[in-house]
Amino acid sequence: MNNVEPGAGAVEFATELVTGMPREKAALVLKKLLASLPDDKRVKSCGYCQYPFRDDSLRNRKQTCCQQCKTGVKTMQRRQQRADKLLLAGIVPKKKKAKLADNYASGLEYPFWSSEYAMLQLSWKYECPLDIEKIDFIHGQRLIYGEGNRKKRTQEEDDA
Structure with missing residues (x-):
């Protein structure tokens, strides 16, 4: 897991699984869920926060669990594109002066x-x-x- 908080879709999926369970049993279920994904085709791992979520889209093509995670992925992609563009242009970014x-x-x-x-x-x-x-x-x-x-x-x- 990376150091990102779980998205809204991942939290919603986890609450569906553990509603009505005692705390100890819910902890075991969540630990097992984080270790490996279930056999359900609709359950995926989020592309940004890496937590499991249920894909509720029609074509089952979602990559992220919520809009915030999607924004995070787009931000990372944009940052990588800018770095690649500067690298291809031969421009070395200057280090920022420490304040x-x-x-x-x-x-x-x-x-x-x-x-x-x-x-x-x-x-x-x-x-x-x-x-x-x-x-x-x-x-x-x-x-x-x-x-x-x-x-x-x-x-x-x-x-x-």
């Missing part, structure tokens, strides 16, 4: 970077470490000038 959202999971309780390299690529611009002497110099200048650009007056200067 911050691709490498940083911020919507979680504890946000994290997917790789340390991606973190360093962005954070070097903002976090530039300073020497201890430079930090002392900045602190001293702030004591002398404060927030503005004039020297602070001391008590001794005011008395004179």
